[in-house]
Amino acid sequence: MICILLMAGHGTVLETEIKNDDTGLYSHLAAVPKALLPGIGGKKILDFWWEIVNMRQLFTEVYLVTNADKYKHYERWATANDFPVENIVNDGSTTLEDQLGAVADLELVIRSQKLQDDILVIAGDMMCADQNFDIAQVIGFFKSKPGELIIYYELEEGERSSSRGIVEVSPETHRITRFLEKPKERLTASRLASVVFYCIQKNTLSCLSDFLSLQTTTTNRTFGHFWEWFINEKHLDVFGMKLPTGFQLIGQVGLSDYTKWLTHYSTKQHGNSAKPITCRSYARVGLMGNPSDGFNGKTIAMTISNFWAEVNLVESQTLSLAVFRICSASAEERDIWEVSACCRLLVKSSTSSAPNKALP
Template sequence: MEGNIISSHRLLGKSWVMGHPGSEYKNEATGLYSHLEGIPKALLPGVGGKKILDFWWEVVNLRHLFSEVYLVTNADKYKYYERWATASDFPAENIINDGSTTSETQLGAVADFELVVRSKKFNEDVMVVAGDMLCEDLNFDIAEVLKFFKFKKGELAIYYEMEEGEKTESRGIVEVCPHTHRITKFSEKPSAGATASRLASVVFYCFQRQTLPTLGEYLKHYLEVKDRDLGKYMEWLINEANVPVFGMKLPTGFQLIGQVGLSEYRKWSAQYSTKQHGSTVKQITCRSYARVGIMGNPSDGFYGKTIAMTISNFWADVTIYESKRVVLIPHPLNDPTEFGSLQDLHGISQKEGYLGGLRLLQATCKQFYQYCSEQGIALAKRNFTLKYDTNIPRQVGLAGSSAIVSATLKCLMKFYDLIDEDLPKPLRANFILNVESEELVITAGLQDRVVQVYEGLVYMDFSKELMEKQGYGSYVNMDVSCAPKFWLAYMGDPSDSGKIHSNVRQRWLNGDSDVVAAMKSFADLTDQAKIAMESKNWHELSELVNKNFELRRSIYTDACLGEGNMRMVQLGRKFGSVVKLPGSGGAVIGLCLDPDNLVELKEAFQEAGFVICDVVPYAP
């Protein structure tokens, strides 16, 4: 053991003895690295001379979080750490020398840990960190780790998703319950194929004070040094002692674990240099598309079934990049704060309302932080600037708001290196819905969010048994070629889009037999439409689209659908198209089986003041 950082009160940080092949540095042909011979790994110089241990000292040197910080080393490397402490304002009296000088006489990590606990008479919770380990993201928020540890009221182990090429045989591998976050199994350096998990635990643990006596209990039974690695102790604590240990994920990798040679040091140095001195600010831009509901809507909120499709005609873009503070940039058109005159303010407010996209960004960020905190995902301590743009027409039922939320969530996940397993697609759709319905009290259903997450042509089953059992439905991507050539028309001024939802939902909740039967019929029509689309039976699909609209009309009434919507439906039918609403109102989609009618249809819509275009499907 060489350098171990240790602190008491909610933290015990350790950096253990680490060996590196000094002769490799000494005998390297260029001689550029000969001066590194004998230096402990935690003190190898990085960019500007900054060392791994400097990074950890910055992370734990927080008096409001940790009452004391200790560093454990062996006698052989003690002087190196003493000099480092003097130069780094680390209390030299908190360096603990375990007395060992060779691999044959070393105590082992667990014994070193127990030595500090016993000699300092700890009666507080403790965090343990290997000081020879560099987190790939140099600026994660350790306060979030402590917050989750306190919330779970159990031991805590940090883990990460291994990258391709990393071998599970070189790590402690954990299996974690996705619901409780409890580690169900710990395998220290398992043999190949022994576990399917690729969640790697690292020496980064939090222990409650009442658990510390188990260190001595473990050491009484395991006398050999090879059994005294902390990974072996954790394996025993979880698998045999059955002590509840929870897992918290850092969405990043860890470097320089174990033995390090010259090639590893060069790789780390280059990576560290890039992160510390990036020449440009990297921007991430994510796009989400408008959608059209083809069949079944509005039954997505009534345990029904729907088919919807993302379209590349319209989209929302969100851009994120690192900055000193969190900044949300208002859109110049959608979030106006300057007006040409009071009359201009009145006209814009009357036509477009007061709620732009900025609130969607803010609500998404709030819910994202809350989700990660609750799910045990420790985010990097990085701030960002967010901005958005969209060309989705407002208030015409093409899911413009959820597109902005969806694109924002994509950006946040990429910025903080979250992967699909951290927020799976079904839960992502629920997340987006919660941002709108719970955080912003926007009337919404799951359909839009599901299709914008899965993208393309999507069949959705929201049956009650599925929703109650797993919290989401069954979502299936269909081949986008199964969609015929729809046209889309929408109002230039959507103020007359009607009160689409009316009192139908309340009637459904009250068990109104007409509404309940209608929602079942919507689901049946959706299943029939899926078959018709997969067989490309456009005549059958046309009849189903027409039935879908007439069913909706029967329970909502023409008055609730709105005069403008009804005008578009009637105009489309005049030229031989079947027509339905693709969303909550303000737009219609149509299917015209006679191409000769399309030119006249488009001219008629344009002359009536509507905007019309061909639907261009989007499939990833």
């Protein structure tokens, strides 16, 4: 399976408002693409998505599509974050007026890279409230269904259905029965909103070209219009998976939207207790070469996804680390006390039933 991160839109509203902000609080973010703005916890929005798709070795390749105006920003980001620069696709657009449209950008990557595999498509510049969801569950759900997959969530209070693509979903089969792109009020009772987070089968990729051939203007080359055509007119099978989280900063947004949702999601995250952290290191097999002879070593190796070492880090209910200020002691005395404190900590954490022994 191949993952494609879409970031070719021109966020003119947000960029203009950051540039014209009189407070000076956001001057360091001038001309920065939306995906590279600080997200929840100070992490860049794109950093979150790159970690999500990169941590489990679920994809044979990950591509990033952007525009000519922001290409250099993403090139620098890729170099700093171990993303293959050759997998950045430039769609050539420089302004909102000459942009290709999201569906055309996706088709460009598929055509230029000659991709023939199932595709996961994500808008890499949208903010996700849940920083710990497992994308493997999304892929597993997709593979269990005979059709495409759309991720959706329930609109939060204050969000209007007229600002999102709305889906109507059969609760029994999870099949999407109707897709409405930014519907007018009262056109549907559904509060289930779709975002650019899709799984598309390789046999369906040709439908992208069919859809684009029907569009005379770039404004209609959006995924909302594509799914309306695909589901409502073609009556093809598309299934929905609901994530218990929220998504924001979708499409054209302003500075007030950015600050509001960043504060909202950060506050919700701080209100929750720390979640367990699980990391895996997969087995590596060296096939040829010598990797241990310094800088010039070359080797052919591979990782094996069904063998790994796993570490689970959970918040302790009994162990706490405290900082002691030692003002009047000499440097030698401080060193002795710090070693003593560390030894006491080790004894305390390793003897759950026996009483702690005094240390000299």
